[in-house]
Amino acid sequence: MNKIEWVENLRVIATITVIMLHVAGPGVVSLGSVSMLDWNIANFFDGLARFCVPVFIMITGSFILNKDYGLEDFFKNKLSKIIIPFLIFSFIYTINGYGIKNLIKNYDLEEFSQFALQNLIYGSSYHLWYIYMLIGLYIITPIIRVYVKNASKSNLEYFLVAWLVFVTIDGYTLNEYLPNFKISIFSEYTGYFILGYYLSKYPLNSPKMGWLLFITGSLLTIGGTYYFSVKQNQFHEMFYNYNTLNVILQSIGIYTILFNSTIKNKALSKLRDIISKNSFNIYLVHILILTKIAPLNLTWNYINPFVGIVTTTLVCLFISTMVSMALKQIPVINRYL
Template identity: 30%
Template sequence: MQLKNILLPGKVSSKRIFYLDFLKAFAIFLVVVGHVSAETLIHSSVNINWLFADFYSTFAKISIPIFIMISGTLLLNRDYNFKGFIEKRFSRILIPFLFWGSIYVIFSFVFGFTEGKVPDYNSVTSIVSFIINMFLGRPGYLNHFWFVWMILSVYLITPIINKWIKNSSFDEVKYFLIIWLVTCVFTTFKLPYVNIDLRYFAGPLGYFILGYYLHNTKTKLSQNNYLWTAVLIISTILKVFMIYNNSLIAGSFQGIDYYDLTTVFQAISLFLIFKNINFNSNTRKNITTYFSEGKSANIILSISIFSFGIYLSHLLLFKLLWVMNVDFASMNALVSIPILSLILFLVAWVAMLVLSKIPFFKKFTGAI
């Protein structure tokens, strides 16, 4: 049997954009890194080991903006009707979400997955409340499920934003993004809104439109990978030390918002770096061709297709290790975080491959 038949869930569209699949595969690995590094950040004191975890977490935080940007690239300026779009997108999200959510709930009752959050088993109300909070992704219950509700809210408004994009000039899109960046300035420096309420421009919608804009823009500035590599390095270093300093002062982990300017510039630079490697003729024959053809391409494409399933499922094994009282905070973060992340990532990916070969379970893999 060919490797392609093992890795991919049936027929795959030939219209896929490879650099987006590559970017999505990289981003889902960063999600795992972020969740693993969080254990050290939250449960240990601020020291050199903590600083290594800070670096991994800081870089990994790009993953969520990247996912939103990829969605904007693929869903905007397209032809579809509202009803068909909502039905297709919501079923792809909700079916695997409800399945994996149920698995987490069952495991939580059996193993106590949550950090101190347990229901009163003598109260039906308490049990129902516990289950609802798990699915809602409340802090202390099942935090990573917040992404599901965020992306569903973006999908709800996508048909409306799509009509605006189709009937707007590129300058009008840039106008929106400029105002969105202003809201990010407010977020970064904690500036007051004064008398201008810019909340309508804030949030994930900015990343959604930003992805579409960056994919469709082609200038000397956007194609300068030396520049964007420098921006990625500088913004990451700044963010690492901002978090380190704030946490040192507070005595506990102090994270930075997804709409902080450092995160925005990290996301912009990483997106453009991947895009430019894909389209730059000077590198295509060596770097990109290696990954875009043959076995490597099939692996990357497979990871990209199963990325949502990997996102939903990867914490199962991690939480089992947590229940077994594995002390992640005492490990050497520099080495343990990438190794453990890779193990969790591969286990989740292989699980999706196995489920995709079983007709009944295929729909729970989140394959897109």
């Protein structure tokens, strides 16, 4: 069994579910203006997919932290592969936000420059927060790598337990009842980074345990969101927070389920490889695609929420993959995508 294969399987699942999450999102925030049945379906799909971003981080950690890189090599060959595609797509989103017609007919260099700068600083699309966070993780990777390389299994477990405790306190807003220790390294995404590395070295090797963790985390996510949202008569997003115990359980669960997984069907395996190879570009472009297909009524409630979420997710995945493959054929751009 090739270790790369299960990572690719995991990456494809994360890629599909991050699209599904953004397709279902508008339905979840529509509590009160849609039927409870429709809202519950949206909550089911969105809640089921919360592991997507954490799993992306875990995959990165399992790769990056398992290898030694010189600082120059790391920043030149690794960080640049994140930053350059990010800049390319940030420019695309900036042009889209500014408006092509406005750019051509009412072109104002100063106005456009200010608009572009603001987009670069604050993000030209809401989903690009992940790239800013990822760049931050990459910047501190050489430091984290020294730690994980020299840490014992028990020391890594100590870190992960401490992280789990602090994200639970912070994620469920329990910190107002406790002293503020200001240990931010334990309340953000560094834990997922190291968790991916840890599970690649010390896997649970128990699909049954994986399913137990995933189902438990999913039920807590979907059920907790339902309970508090209905109670407050408005969408309550606490259980959707990536840094919560329920999402951590989901993420460990799906990681464990797919660890050592393989696909024997050649056609399915080839499709997996295509999506995996284009996954980063798919993530970057999929929000733009969703905005372009929305006027065609391809949204979360197309026909009904179940059909709409599944159909829109698959259509967006297909178009995003085609766009990525097309961009890779452009001579200058293909060097960086």
